[in-house]
Amino acid sequence: xxxxxxxxxxxxxxxxxxxxxxxxxxxxxxxxxxxxxxxxxxxxxxxxxxxxxxxxxxxxxxxxxxxxxxxxxxxxxxxxxxxxxxxxxxxxxxxxxxxxxxxxxxxxxxxxxxxxxxxxxxxxxxxxxxxxxxxxxxxxxxxxxxxxxxxxxxxxxxxxxxxxxxxxxxxxxxxxxxxxxxxxxxxxxxxxxxxxxxxxxxxxxxxxxxxxxxxxxxxxxxxxxxxxxxxxxxxxxxxxxxxxxxxxxxxxxxxxxxxxxxxxxxxxxxxxxxxxxxxxxxxxxxxxxxxxxxxxxxxxxxxxxxxxxxxxxxxxxxxxxxxxxxxxxxxxxxxxxxxxxxxxxxxxxxxxxxxxxxxxxxxxxxxxxxxxxxxxxxxxxxxxxxxxxxxxxxxxxxxxxxxxxxxxxxxxxxxxxxxxxxxxxxxxxxxxxxxxxxxxxxxxxxxxxxxxxxxxxxxxxxxxxxxxxxxxxxxxxxxxxxxxxxxxxxxxx
Amino acid sequence: xxxxxxxxxxxxxxxxxxxxxxxxxxxxxxxxxxxxxxxxxxxxxxxxxxxxxxxxxxxxxxxxxxxxxxxxxxxxxxxxxxxxxxxxxxxxxxxxxxxxxxxxxxxxxxxxxxxxxxxxxxxxxxxxxxxxxxxxxxxxxxxxxxxxxxxxxxxxxxxxxxxxxxxxxxxxxxxxxxxxxxxxxxxxxxxxxxxxxxxxxxxxxxxxxxxxxxxxxxxxxxxxxxxxxxxxxxxxxxxxxxxxxxxxxxxxxxxxxxxxxxxxxxxxxxxxxxxxxxxxxxxxxxxxxxxxxxxxxxxxxxxxxxxxxxxxxxxxxxxxxxxxxxxxxxxxxxxxxxxxxxxxxxxxxxxxxxxxxxxxxxxxxxxxxxxxxxxxxxxxxxxxxxxxxxxxxxxxxxxxxxxxxxxxxxxxxxxxxxxxxxxxxxxxxxxxxxxxxxxxxxxxxxxxxxxxxx
Numbered sequence: 001x002x003x004x005x006x007x008x009x010x011x012x013x014x015x016x017x018x019x020x021x022x023x024x025x026x027x028x029x030x031x032x033x034x035x036x037x038x039x040x041x042x043x044x045x046x047x048x049x050x051x052x053x054x055x056x057x058x059x060x061x062x063x064x065x066x067x068x069x070x071x072x073x074x075x076x077x078x079x080x081x082x083x084x085x086x087x088x089x090x091x092x093x094x095x096x097x098x099x100x101x102x103x104x105x106x107x108x109x110x111x112x113x114x115x116x117x118x119x120x121x122x123x124x125x126x127x128x129x130x131x132x133x134x135x136x137x138x139x140x141x142x143x144x145x146x147x148x149x150x151x152x153x154x155x156x157x158x159x160x161x162x163x164x165x166x167x168x169x170x171x172x173x174x175x176x177x178x179x180x181x182x183x184x185x186x187x188x189x190x191x192x193x194x195x196x197x198x199x200x201x202x203x204x205x206x207x208x209x210x211x212x213x214x215x216x217x218x219x220x221x222x223x224x225x226x227x228x229x230x231x232x233x234x235x236x237x238x239x240x241x242x243x244x245x246x247x248x249x250x251x252x253x254x255x256x257x258x259x260x261x262x263x264x265x266x267x268x269x270x271x272x273x274x275x276x277x278x279x280x281x282x283x284x285x286x287x288x289x290x291x292x293x294x295x296x297x298x299x300x301x302x303x304x305x306x307x308x309x310x311x312x313x314x315x316x317x318x319x320x321x322x323x324x325x326x327x328x329x330x331x332x333x334x335x336x337x338x339x340x341x342x343x344x345x346x347x348x349x350x351x352x353x354x355x356x357x358x359x360x361x362x363x364x365x366x367x368x369x370x371x372x373x374x375x376x377x378x379x380x381x382x383x384x385x386x387x388x389x390x391x392x393x394x395x396x397x398x399x400x401x402x403x404x405x406x407x408x409x410x411x412x413x414x415x416x417x418x419x420x421x422x423x424x425x426x427x428x429x430x431x432x433x434x435x436x437x438x439x440x441x442x443x444x445x446x447x448x449x450x451x452x453x454x455x456x457x458x459x460x461x462x463x464x465x466x467x468x469x470x471x472x473x474x475x476x477x478x479x480x481x482x483x484x485x486x487x488x489x490x491x492x493x
Numbered sequence: 494x495x496x497x498x499x500x501x502x503x504x505x506x507x508x509x510x511x512x513x514x515x516x517x518x519x520x521x522x523x524x525x526x527x528x529x530x531x532x533x534x535x536x537x538x539x540x541x542x543x544x545x546x547x548x549x550x551x552x553x554x555x556x557x558x559x560x561x562x563x564x565x566x567x568x569x570x571x572x573x574x575x576x577x578x579x580x581x582x583x584x585x586x587x588x589x590x591x592x593x594x595x596x597x598x599x600x601x602x603x604x605x606x607x608x609x610x611x612x613x614x615x616x617x618x619x620x621x622x623x624x625x626x627x628x629x630x631x632x633x634x635x636x637x638x639x640x641x642x643x644x645x646x647x648x649x650x651x652x653x654x655x656x657x658x659x660x661x662x663x664x665x666x667x668x669x670x671x672x673x674x675x676x677x678x679x680x681x682x683x684x685x686x687x688x689x690x691x692x693x694x695x696x697x698x699x700x701x702x703x704x705x706x707x708x709x710x711x712x713x714x715x716x717x718x719x720x721x722x723x724x725x726x727x728x729x730x731x732x733x734x735x736x737x738x739x740x741x742x743x744x745x746x747x748x749x750x751x752x753x754x755x756x757x758x759x760x761x762x763x764x765x766x767x768x769x770x771x772x773x774x775x776x777x778x779x780x781x782x783x784x785x786x787x788x789x790x791x792x793x794x795x796x797x798x799x800x801x802x803x804x805x806x807x808x809x810x811x812x813x814x815x816x817x818x819x820x821x822x823x824x825x826x827x828x829x830x831x832x833x834x835x836x837x838x839x840x841x842x843x844x845x846x847x848x849x850x851x852x853x854x855x856x857x858x859x860x861x862x863x864x865x866x867x868x869x870x871x872x873x874x875x876x877x878x879x880x881x882x883x884x885x886x887x888x889x890x891x892x893x894x895x896x897x898x899x900x901x902x903x904x905x906x907x908x909x910x911x912x913x914x915x916x917x918x919x920x921x922x923x924x925x926x927x928x929x930x931x932x933x934x935x936x937x938x939x940x941x942x943x944x945x946x947x
Contacts (some may be wrong), residue, residue: 355860359888363562366538367583370568387568393626394562 080120131469158184167195238263295451618674
């Protein structure tokens with residue numbers, strides 16, 4: 001591949017290492033890293049600082065251990081207003097860099113950053129601490145059983161964490177910081193090259209706010225190239241890291257595999273795929289078809305199909321009679337049109353074409369007995385399978401708002417194509433969601449929802465805080481980031 | 494014309510003036526496109542979809558090149574359900590031969606389907622496809638004379654030996670027969686060699702089944718679900734699969750036994766050894782432990798290829814140790830792909846040089862042809878002028894470096910291809926350190942394999 005250095009006027013962004021309140025700017029021995037699409041950045045030489053990134057002596061966590069979780073929340077709430085693109089030049093630089101290095105377009109990415117203030121709002125932080133671990137467990141030893149008659153106490157103790165985070169949607173950086181602070185963890189974040197700056201920008205703002213605060217004193221953020229053994233050998237040791245949260249797929253797992261020994265718990269944020277399921281109603285009337293098409297477009301289009309919750313394959317209740325397949329193709333055209341009508345903050349045309357995927361589409365497009373192709377990767381589109389139950393072979397590589405509609409005569413068989421990698425299933429209409437949710441849950445699915453959820457606001461009267469502290473990919477990461485410690489006695493106190 | 498060059502010796506091929514080659518290739522390409530477009534439905538459909546008109550250069554015509562996906566765009570259910578008439582109709586779109594007229598009575602498996610096509614002038618080879626679908630290359634008897642000549646001239650360029658005339662026993666760590674392209678080629682070329690196929694000593698005397706390879710992924714998925722008994726496939730296939738799994742488990746021991754026996758039997762004789770780097774290195778290291786050395790006659794030939802995939806601890810000096818063990822001074826290699834008939838011999842300087850009936854085109858990330866000057870790295874596309882009855886334009890999955898200028902010290906003409914060749918599929922996600930929460934099935938099962946192995 002030709003070496004792409006990007007446009008000549010692309011500035012190299014300096015990203016500091018942040019080590020427990022200390023700012024290390026890239027100096028003379030700085031190292032430059034280049035994203036493939038032109039985003040370039042410089043950091044201090046990782047090997048020089050590798051041994052300082054982790055906390056060797058757990059006693060040094062005492063300050064955070066003794067800080068009440070409410071004080072932590074106060075601090076984060078103070079931080080929140082500083083995390084806006086308009087007022088925080090570092091966060092703005094992070095936004096520009098993520099824009100250059102990642103796959104999201106400006107309106108979609110801006111909406112992600114605009115959501116940061118909510119991530120740091122009091123209601124949300126309080127709810128997260130209380131509904132997951134429980135504030136009492138974070139702040140003290142909680143007696144088990146009937147008060148006054150207990151011989152057992154439990155406490156949730158913060159641990160030393162390494163987070164190897166994903167960069168496709170920068171909310172991951174904010175979420176990691178919030179979770180770690182609330183759990184009173186000592187946290188080292190290894191930034192990804194597709195979003196190298198967001199985590200650093202947030203923690204840098206923390207230092208501006210109060211460099212001596214116990215929360216600030218337990219964050220470190222650095223970049224090194226995943227797989228750099230010289231760095232990782234020094235960082236990932238059971239004497240220094242107790243929990244390792246790893247996002248991303250095999251490429252990142254291969255790197256850390258050799259360091260995982262008993263004593264380091266892996267919290268695997270496995271890569272996920274999502275689908276949608278559509279009932280026969282969608283083919284029965286123009287209105288229903290339009291409704292389903294808008295929903296499919298939103299499920300596939302939100303975050304420009306880069307997220308784990310983005311729909312790639314849609315299973316449609318449909319026979320393989322010629323007339324049914326014609327209606328399926330009509331649904332495909334309706335989805336294609338619906339992409340154009342999505343709000344820009346949800347979805348836009350992709351940043352760039354995907355020539356690989358266009359090649360795949362081109363190959364099946366010339367096979368009219370078995371497929372119909374509508375649109376391409378410059379805008380988005382649909383590949384309609386005309387063979388029952390047969391998704392395209394490249395279904396797992398669908399991107400740039402390309403969805404695959406697959407006819408399934410008996411829609412209950414959809415459970416055959418889900419498993420623990422299936423995060424989200426958008427369903428139309430509602431009767432089908434209720435029919436399928438138990439079987440889907442048994443087969444590994446982690447979330448079912450109406451297909452047009454992204455296009456709706458919650459109805460009046462619904463509890464606005466109910467989404468706080470909900471499970472993530474079928475688990476509760478905060479409950480895993482702490483160590484649940486038992487303290488026992490033999491006499492009643 | 495490039496197609497008539499197949500009759501030339503490699504010395505004559507490499508002596509063709511560059512300007513003549515350029516002109517002849519461009520002229521022949523335009524004619525070929527015009528002739529084949531009305532006869533090959535897939536080419537016509539692709540050209541129509543791309544709004545493509547005749548009269549363009551090879552480099553401008555990349556949009557109508559095929560890739561492996563065009564060669565496997567059929568739904569897998571056609572094979573699962575034994576719909577060989579529909580599969581024939583699908584393959585018909587890729588060739589000028591009349592396939593739909595072929596009677597398919599008695600065809601009950603993929604292997605027997607290919608056998609039947611081959612009884613009607615076709616030579617169909619398929620890919621390995623261990624995880625996905627098989628791709629099919631619709632070659633035919635029409636191509637055979639040129640294909641065969643190209644192969645033997647390539648070997649002669651490498652070794653100086655014309656195997657059509659000189660009988661040298663040939664050891665190869667593969668199967669005796671099968672429709673998988675590499676296996677098929679070894680058999681066909683052995684039959685055309687002096688001494689015939691009896692002169693070839695493969696590791697396995699058995700045949701490798703196309704049916705098994707094509708359904709391997711489905712069988713594994715069914716097994717994972719505990720639904721193996723519900724799968725509508727021939728129980729014979731499941732037995733073959735067990736045999737294959739056992740053979741893989743014992744591969745190292747089998748190979749050692751096979752090779753040791755041959756080394757004894759052919760002691761003092763001139764032999765030809767083919768194989769993968771990893772297999773040969775394992776054999777050499779084991780032999781060092783046992784204090785065993787081969788004693789073949791001088792002039793024995795070693796042609797190796799492949800990578801060290803799955804063999805992480807190979808010693809850095811593996812090549813020397815393999816040569817020491819075999820007692821052969823030079824390790825030859827060549828580069829090609831089953832979709833293209835011409836294969837490039839590796840010269841003394843370590844570069845691969847295609848004969849001029851293959852035109853390499855290097856592509857950038859957007860699949861646009863890179864300039865044919867200097868040193869360029871990109872995706873390799875090839876146009877195969879020897880393909881008369883199917884479309885010869887093919888885009889590979891390989892990243893290669895081509896030197897267009899400056900003489901190669903071996904004396905063979907440019908372009909020359911660097912020995913560092915990587916598959917794009919192996920690069921994805923490894924080089925760029927971009928992490929995302931969105932998965933791919935492949936990445937996911939790798940991940941689970943890994944997690945399961947802790």
